[in-house]
Amino acid sequence: xxxxxxxxxxxxxxxxxxxxxxxxxxxxxxxxxxxxxxxxxxxxxxxxxxxxxxxxxxxxxxxxxxxxxxxxxxxxxxxxxxxxxxxxxxxxxxxxxxxxxxxxxxxxxxxxxxxxxxxxxxxxxxxxxxxxxxxxxxxxxxxxxxxxxxxxxxxxxxxxxxxxxxxxxxxxxxxxxxxxxxxxxxxxxxxxxxxxxxxxxxxxxxxxxxxxxxxxxxxxxxxxxxxxxxxxxxxxxxxxxxxxx
Amino acid sequence: xxxxxxxxxxxxxxxxxxxxxxxxxxxxxxxxxxxxxxxxxxxxxxxxxxxxxxxxxxxxxxxxxxxxxxxxxxxxxxxxxxxxxxxxxxxxxxxxxxxxxxxxxxxxxxxxxxxxxxxxxxxxxxxxxxxxxxxxxxxxxxxxxxxxxxxxxxxxxxxxxxxxxxxxxxxxxxxxxxxxxxxxxxxxxxxxxxxxxxxxxxxxxxxxxxxxxxxxxxxxxxxxxxxxxxxxxxxxxxxxxxxxxxxxxxxxxxxxxxxxxxxxxxxxxxxxxxxxxxxxxxxxxxxxxxxxxxxxxxxxxxxxxxxxxxxxxxxxxxxxxxxxxxxxxxxxxxxxxxxxxxxxxxxxxxxxxxxxxxxxxxxxxxxxxxxxxxxxxxxxxxxxxxxxxxxxxxxxxxxxxxxxxxxxxxxxxxxxxxxxxxxx
Numbered sequence: 001x002x003x004x005x006x007x008x009x010x011x012x013x014x015x016x017x018x019x020x021x022x023x024x025x026x027x028x029x030x031x032x033x034x035x036x037x038x039x040x041x042x043x044x045x046x047x048x049x050x051x052x053x054x055x056x057x058x059x060x061x062x063x064x065x066x067x068x069x070x071x072x073x074x075x076x077x078x079x080x081x082x083x084x085x086x087x088x089x090x091x092x093x094x095x096x097x098x099x100x101x102x103x104x105x106x107x108x109x110x111x112x113x114x115x116x117x118x119x120x121x122x123x124x125x126x127x128x129x130x131x132x133x134x135x136x137x138x139x140x141x142x143x144x145x146x147x148x149x150x151x152x153x154x155x156x157x158x159x160x161x162x163x164x165x166x167x168x169x170x171x172x173x174x175x176x177x178x179x180x181x182x183x184x185x186x187x188x189x190x191x192x193x194x195x196x197x198x199x200x201x202x203x204x205x206x207x208x209x210x211x212x213x214x215x216x217x218x219x220x221x222x223x224x225x226x227x228x229x230x231x232x233x234x235x236x237x238x239x240x241x242x243x244x245x
Numbered sequence: 246x247x248x249x250x251x252x253x254x255x256x257x258x259x260x261x262x263x264x265x266x267x268x269x270x271x272x273x274x275x276x277x278x279x280x281x282x283x284x285x286x287x288x289x290x291x292x293x294x295x296x297x298x299x300x301x302x303x304x305x306x307x308x309x310x311x312x313x314x315x316x317x318x319x320x321x322x323x324x325x326x327x328x329x330x331x332x333x334x335x336x337x338x339x340x341x342x343x344x345x346x347x348x349x350x351x352x353x354x355x356x357x358x359x360x361x362x363x364x365x366x367x368x369x370x371x372x373x374x375x376x377x378x379x380x381x382x383x384x385x386x387x388x389x390x391x392x393x394x395x396x397x398x399x400x401x402x403x404x405x406x407x408x409x410x411x412x413x414x415x416x417x418x419x420x421x422x423x424x425x426x427x428x429x430x431x432x433x434x435x436x437x438x439x440x441x442x443x444x445x446x447x448x449x450x451x452x453x454x455x456x457x458x459x460x461x462x463x464x465x466x467x468x469x470x471x472x473x474x475x476x477x478x479x480x481x482x483x484x485x486x487x488x489x490x491x492x493x494x495x496x497x498x499x500x501x502x503x504x505x506x507x508x509x510x511x512x513x514x515x516x517x518x519x520x521x522x523x524x525x526x527x528x529x530x531x532x533x534x535x536x537x538x539x540x541x542x543x544x545x546x547x548x549x550x551x552x553x554x555x556x557x558x559x560x561x562x563x564x565x566x567x568x569x570x571x572x573x574x575x576x577x578x579x580x581x582x583x584x585x586x587x588x589x590x591x592x593x594x595x596x597x598x599x600x601x602x603x604x605x606x607x608x609x610x611x612x613x614x615x616x617x618x619x620x621x622x623x624x625x626x627x628x629x630x631x632x633x634x635x636x637x638x639x640x641x642x643x644x645x646x647x648x649x650x651x652x653x654x655x656x657x658x659x660x661x662x663x664x665x666x667x668x669x
């Protein structure tokens with residue numbers, strides 16, 4: 001009887017371990033869900049600063065992980081401002097000065113349009129398994145959804161956040177919560193998803209709050225207006241000449 | 246009696262020359278040190294007040310907490326109405342709004358691409374209003390090295406050193422890259438119409454001077470300023486008055502539940518200046534005390550030597566019946582004369598060198614290359630009415646102390662053995 005009981009326990013544990021995929025596999029599925037193909041995104045950033053809130057609307061054309069082009073649509077002061085990312089380089093264009101300026105060095109650490117996101121955050125490779133190795137450290141409920149808790153550790157030294165802790169929906173493979181840490185272990189930024197929608201057979205967060213914990217204020221709310229996967233994007237859009245058009 | 250002693254001192258130079266020279270040197274050094282410390286302290290006060298702190302400064306409470314970081318996102322709104330109220334309610338001061346800002350100045354080539362780029366420490370002041378005090382406060386006209394003052398919107402001055410480093414020519418367009426008060430990237434084109442040199446390393450490395458309306462537009466700060474500076478109308482700082490004005494303002498305007506309500510602070514309360522002023526005063530007092538002590542010891546020694554040399558003379562005077570107390574007092578009177586003459590000569594010498602250093606100054610720019618303090622590169626002495634009398638304290642005190650101590654020996658002489666001493 002005792003032997004049978006032990007065997008059942010061992011069998012159950014083995015089944016449980018076999019059912020739980022590895023951290024790296026979960027991370028790959030997260031990346032696959034979001035996809036690395038072409039996308040066109042229209043979104044709003046609602047920045048909840050110390051002086052109040054303001055909304056910035058933008059449209060982005062994204063090709064793979066290397067190229068993106070963003071045009072700001074509102075408010076009036078930011079309208080017509082454009083940003084171009086080509087690999088490791090980032091340029092911004094402002095119509096009031098008619099100047100294209102390369103963002104580099106310490107400027108990359110500055111806030112993007114006053115939000116809690118920095119230019120470095122924007123420049124980062126969105127494919128997480130390229131940057132981090134993952135380990136499952138637990139299971140928790142978040143937003144009434146079962147989640148795997150993954151601990152990500154940077155594979156290289158030139159990555160903005162040395163480690164991350166993410167809560168991944170076990171069925172939809174969408175990160176619902178995320179903490180980003182410095183090498184010292186200090187918490188730098190947090191992300192909390194507020195709502196998820198299904199678009200073209202993929203699960204996408206359409207409302208999330210990104211917070212720079214070193215900054216006062218209530219964070220930056222991202223609201224996804226529309227997203228089009230595998231969109232047809234003309235290649236000339238990813239050129240410096242397109243910034244001035 | 247005085248005439249008699251004075252004649253004795255003049256005729257017997259060995260009795261007076263050495264002590265007078267010592268007093269002269271000590272007093273000259275004291276006067277010079279006092280004037281130098283005074284000059285450095287006042288230079289620091291004036292430069293800090295003009296470029297950074299004002300005699301009083303108004304900021305939002307939130308801005309004041311992080312003032313070192315120039316947090317324009319926490320700047321003070323409602324500038325125009327505040328300025329009107331200040332001019333109505335605080336009439337003894339001159340009020341002027343300012344915005345300090347940081348950023349990059351980007352110089353384009355003929356294709357609009359970046360040719361040169363460098364960090365600037367920007368200062369936006371009211372350049373265009375006819376009633377603006379800023380041209381005088383910052384001495385802008387005299388600081389221009391090349392070009393002219395901005396005359397219309399979109400024109401700026403930059404530091405001459407910065408212009409040389411980036412090879413910026415007058416008339417060229419420069420794009421300021423900074424942050425709006427909401428944290429967005431701000432870019433604005435300006436025309437460089439002149440270069441300036443304030444003689445302050447912290448400013449001259451990369452200063453940009455622009456009209457406040459241009460910067461308010463560029464940084465999205467309509468009717469908002471970083472700081473409102475107040476200056477006493479004679480441009481001298483009065484700490485007690487500043488404290489009273491500050492208390493009155495804060496009682497009326499500052500609200501503990503609103504982090505963007507205005508608050509006023511005095512010059513002394515900013516950037517550790519109060520501690521600095523106290524330290525300078527302590528050093529001055531310590532310097533004077535050390536001089537008095539050192540000179541007293543030297544003069545005591547001189548007195549001892551003099552007494553040894555005048556051993557016979559004092560003996561004869563005692564032998565013919567002169568009272569010990571009378572001899573002691575006459576020697577003290579002699580020493581006071583020496584002290585007085587030495588002090589007059591020393592003060593004259595100290596003042597002469599001080600006046601020279603007040604006009605010419607000493608250029609220490611080579612020591613200030615990486616300094617971030619608001620202090621002039623040329624340090625000068627400053628002669629004040631106190632400078633004319635300060636040297637008499639150590640001059641008279643030291644001679645008095647020196648002779649008083651050395652003269653005690655007179656009371657140890659015994660008249661019974663005087664003849665024996667005189668025979669030897």
